[in-house]
Amino acid sequence: MNVIDTDFEGLKIIELDVFGDGRGRFLETYNARRYSQEGIHCAFLQDNVSVSQRGVLRGMHWQTGRSAQSKLVSVLSGAVFDAVVDIRPGSGTFGRVFTTELSSANGRQLFIPRGFAHGFMSLEDNTIFSYKCDNLYDKASERGFRYDDPEVRIPWPDIGCERILSPKDLAHPSFRDALAAL
Numbered sequence: 001m002n003v004i005d006t007d008f009e010g011l012k013i014i015e016l017d018v019f020g021d022g023r024g025r026f027l028e029t030y031n032a033r034r035y036s037q038e039g040i041h042c043a044f045l046q047d048n049v050s051v052s053q054r055g056v057l058r059g060m061h062w063q064t065g066r067s068a069q070s071k072l073v074s075v076l077s078g079a080v081f082d083a084v085v086d087i088r089p090g091s092g093t094f095g096r097v098f099t100t101e102l103s104s105a106n107g108r109q110l111f112i113p114r115g116f117a118h119g120f121m122s123l124e125d126n127t128i129f130s131y132k133c134d135n136l137y138d139k140a141s142e143r144g145f146r147y148d149d150p151e152v153r154i155p156w157p158d159i160g161c162e163r164i165l166s167p168k169d170l171a172h173p174s175f176r177d178a179l180a181a182l
Contacts, residue, residue: 008093013111029130043134044134047131047132049076054161063143064143067141071132072132074102078122081121082099083118097155117144143182
């Protein structure tokens with residue numbers, strides 16, 4: 001496993017060791033001891049999986065207060081354009097965007113510490129996206145801002161199809177308004 005630190009404190013790309021032969025592939029997606037040695041000290045409490053068609057965009061989401069979550073995200077099948085925005089007041093990277101492609105082919109994971117908004121867009125049909133969370137989901141603590149906020153300017157790729165968003169994600173406030181409400 002290779003861990004790549006980013007310019008954002010605590011945000012890490014993890015390149016997994018993938019072992020393949022004529023039967024297929026094998027990879028270890030989590031090992032508490034190895035991740036702890038790399039500075040990822042989480043007791044993950046909840047695993048989630050979403051399945052999305054090409055063009056589905058989910059985001060930008062986070063949870064507040066005692067329900068805040070760190071996440072370890074990866075793609076089990078397919079590919080996504082993954083985006084996070086630092087929403088930690090006082091952080092040197094506050095409001096900045098980090099993006100990367102995660103796919104079953106590249107075997108990458110992204111560790112997202114608490115204090116980041118997260119979203120992704122599926123680049124392939126039937127993309128299976130996995131989230132390990134260090135806190136349980138709490139609907140009352142859920143927050144979000146618009147994926148296309150002009151102040152944040154996430155560079156979502158044009159993949160030649162219409163973006164598909166939930167009514168809830170389309171109704172999110174602007175970045176500024178979402179953070180002012182905290």
